[in-house]
Amino acid sequence: ADDAAINEKVEAEKKNFKGIEMAGKTMAVIGLGKIGVRVANAAVEHNMRVIGFDPFPVLDNIHDLSPQVKLVRSRKEALAEADFVSVHVPLNKKTTGLVSTEFLDAMADGALLFNYARGPVVDEDAVLAAIASGKLQGHITDFPSKKMIGHEKILITPHLGASTSESEDNCACMAVKELMAYLEYGNITHSVNFPNVESIPTVWVHSRLIMINHDKPGMIGLVTNILGKYDINIMSYTNESNGVVGYNIIDCEGPVSREVQQEIEENEGVIRTRVITFK
Incomplete structure (x- = not known):
């Protein structure tokens, strides 16, 4: 033609x-x-x-x-x-x-x-x-x-949004950034099996306690009661759940000892704890 x-x-x-x-x-x-x-x-x-x-x-x-x-x-x-x-x-x-x-x-x-x-x-x-x-x-x-x-x-339409070399580089940079946020602050972003949780500590926070637990009633009360027992003042508390796992970021005015961690971890429903010390 x-x-x-x-x-x-x-x-x-x-x-x-x-x-x-x-x-x-x-x-x-x-x-x-x-x-x-x-x-x-x-x-x-x-x-x-x-x-x-x-x-x-x-x-x-x-x-x-x-x-x-x-x-x-x-x-x-x-x-x-x-x-x-x-x-x-x-x-x-x-x-x-x-x-x-x-x-x-x-x-x-x-x-x-x-x-x-x-x-x-x-x-x-x-x-x-x-x-x-x-x-x-x-x-x-x-x-x-x-x-x-x-x-x-x-x-x-074709599924090829990530089919570029630049995209692979960007994914690697994003993974590093998210890993740093987790290591430094305990923040979780873009996880497939954990809820998104982000919190930036103030300059007055001494320790950040992370508690990961099965999503069931009574877990927040459990950890706050134990911290109160040891006279640890909570400055802020952030909790998110995806329906299966609960993720808690608890900023404390003073130190959180290994003894406190162990007492929390001994309870049914608690999967893991972690303490990040800023001072």
């Missing part, structure tokens, strides 16, 4: 790619890690109204988030207003099947779903049912499956 025929065919086929503009519409970003924050910021730059939700936000990431992104306290609130929902969460026990029938029912009618997190985060049958009913306008993902390939309302 000559150039004129090619141009004629291109013009004729344009109608098959008619879409909608994202500018002026609302994007909900579920998960505000480094990728989620970049997606949210990019959506702001494309003149979108952006809503963000993350149950365990990492401070370093939130500091990079555009002030124009509206943060909400519940996933349901984010989903209800969005024309587009983009999911950016790690894959673990709590997020497997996160995008369920309940999740999709909370979305606005006719919204579009993006999954560039991990394949099992999405319940494929629930998504297919939502598309069939008209609840969901479409689904865009880079995780192909037999059920989704060929569906007229599902767009599958």
